[in-house]
Amino acid sequence: MFVLVNLKAYPADPVSVAEAAATVDGTAGVDVAVAPQAADIARVAQTGAETWAQHVSPVSHGSHTGSTLAESVAANGAVGTLINHSERRLTLADIDDSIAAADRAGLETVVCANTPEQIAAVAALGPDAVAVEPPELIGTGTPVSQADPEIVEDAVTAAEAVDPAVDVYCGAGISTGEDLVAAEELGADGVLLASGVAKADDPQTALEDLVGQY
Numbered sequence: 517m518f519v520l521v522n523l524k525a526y527p528a529d530p531v532s533v534a535e536a537a538a539t540v541d542g543t544a545g546v547d548v549a550v551a552p553q554a555a556d557i558a559r560v561a562q563t564g565a566e567t568w569a570q571h572v573s574p575v576s577h578g579s580h581t582g583s584t585l586a587e588s589v590a591a592n593g594a595v596g597t598l599i600n601h602s603e604r605r606l607t608l609a610d611i612d613d614s615i616a617a618a619d620r621a622g623l624e625t626v627v628c629a630n631t632p633e634q635i636a637a638v639a640a641l642g643p644d645a646v647a648v649e650p651p652e653l654i655g656t657g658t659p660v661s662q663a664d665p666e667i668v669e670d671a672v673t674a675a676e677a678v679d680p681a682v683d684v685y686c687g688a689g690i691s692t693g694e695d696l697v698a699a700e701e702l703g704a705d706g707v708l709l710a711s712g713v714a715k716a717d718d719p720q721t722a723l724e725d726l727v728g729q730y
């Protein structure tokens with residue numbers, strides 16, 4: 517089971533969360549990775565934690581001020597990137613170009629989508645994985661696996677119909693080991709989570725509990 521901790525723009529210390537993630541990584545068959553702000557990628561990667569970008573721009577080297585270059589995040593230690601997170605949405609054409617940019621840089625790709633229909637569309641673009649996250653549940657603490665289990669099952673079916681090689685993750689409100697088990701039972705290969713760790717009083721304990729209860 518893959519767990520990607522998306523730190524968004526929360527004030528949690530990215531290095532301490534990464535150190536905690538590196539400590540629990542691999543426990544009970546759970547692989548834990550951290551997606552910090554782009555500016556924090558190098559120091560997060562230096563902890564030894566598996567490090568991801570939250571976004572890469574649909575561009576390559578050139579005149580693109582303010583972009584997040586896939587080659588740059590890879591050179592600083594990221595091994596993968598989210599694309600089209602609900603809080604960083606792109607057009608379909610830009611999703612395609614961001615996947616191409618990530619592929620050129622050797623980054624793994626997880627493309628997010630809000631619905632099973634969008635999951636089918638983005639699975640057709642050849643990412644390594646897709647992730648369904650209903651926006652109305654993000655940050656609520658109510659796990660998608662409980663509030664809307666059908667959306668996870670339907671996303672798994674939709675991705676499978678387009679490309680069985682694409683892994684399917686889910687996210688929104690996931691914070692416990694029980695949520696991980698529920699996501700897996702719905703057919704997900706992993707989860708994305710944020711506030712359950714980044715906003716916890718003690719992110720290390722939150723991660724230890726998550727993996728320990730799985």
Ligand SMILES: O=C(CO)COP(=O)(O)O
Pocket residue numbers: 522601649653654655656657687688689690708709710711712
């Ligand atoms: O957006 C998310 C992960 O990418 C989910 O956020 P929460 O875990 O805070 O609901």
